Amino acid sequence: MEQLTDAVWVHEIVAEGFSTVCAVALTGSRAFVVDTLAGPADVEPVAALVRERAGERRVVVVNTHHHWDHVYGNAAFPGVDLVAQRACPRLLEAQLASADESLPLPPSAGVPLPNVTFGDRLTYVDEDEAVHLIGTPGHSEDSLVVFLAGAGILFGGDTVEWPLPNFSQRGGLEPWVTNLRRLKQLPLRLVVPSHGPAMDKHIIDANERYVAGVREAVTEAKRAGAARHELDLAAARFLDAGVELDEVYAGVHRANLVWAWDEV
Numbered sequence: 001m002e003q004l005t006d007a008v009w010v011h012e013i014v015a016e017g018f019s020t021v022c023a024v025a026l027t028g029s030r031a032f033v034v035d036t037l038a039g040p041a042d043v044e045p046v047a048a049l050v051r052e053r054a055g056e057r058r059v060v061v062v063n064t065h066h067h068w069d070h071v072y073g074n075a076a077f078p079g080v081d082l083v084a085q086r087a088c089p090r091l092l093e094a095q096l097a098s099a100d101e102s103l104p105l106p107p108s109a110g111v112p113l114p115n116v117t118f119g120d121r122l123t124y125v126d127e128d129e130a131v132h133l134i135g136t137p138g139h140s141e142d143s144l145v146v147f148l149a150g151a152g153i154l155f156g157g158d159t160v161e162w163p164l165p166n167f168s169q170r171g172g173l174e175p176w177v178t179n180l181r182r183l184k185q186l187p188l189r190l191v192v193p194s195h196g197p198a199m200d201k202h203i204i205d206a207n208e209r210y211v212a213g214v215r216e217a218v219t220e221a222k223r224a225g226a227a228r229h230e231l232d233l234a235a236a237r238f239l240d241a242g243v244e245l246d247e248v249y250a251g252v253h254r255a256n257l258v259w260a261w262d263e264v
């Protein structure tokens, strides 16, 4: 576990080639866990920290969206509030029922579904901190971010990602860009994406440029007659100068072009 402030920790694993983090934030009366990684064993150090530090606090586990690498460890926190955006339980159930062989098998402990849901925003207020869960559809229909207003820290889920975001589900590129523009208005000291290093709010600008840029370029290419798998749009065009992609993210970019072609 890496400690970011007096009351905030993050824990990182590598899941199928992607660095993936989850977080713990303690407020006066609550212990928030943001995402549960790819299984109960992955998230055990986080559960241990909560057991050690939470004391009388109420434990609140937040799923930033339904994808396996953010929810498969839910069973490590029995009997607590599992909070997510309203669309999450349905999407998670569908994911668990699907025979998609590209997805890892769920853990034998099962994956408890969220039992507290909201639409656009849910806020928990303590004397020392206000924690806002904000719905940000884009990466997926049920994506959300967690904003600690006092600390100025944003846990971005997959709404922000470095070196580039993953379109992966048709949550909608247009609402995604709108949400990134909204997030930039928040007073942020630190942005912690689920995949990628913690950094300042520049990551939001960079992701906005990528999502809006790919959407626009693919729209133009499609209009000009380009076929679905013939899109020749180098990632560098949409990224900061000098950003190098490893094989995993080069593949994400190629898949993003196809997702975008289907949507525009």
Ligand SMILES: [Zn+2]
Pocket (backbone or CB within 6 Å): 067, 069, 070, 158, 194, 195
């Ligand atoms: Zn993810």
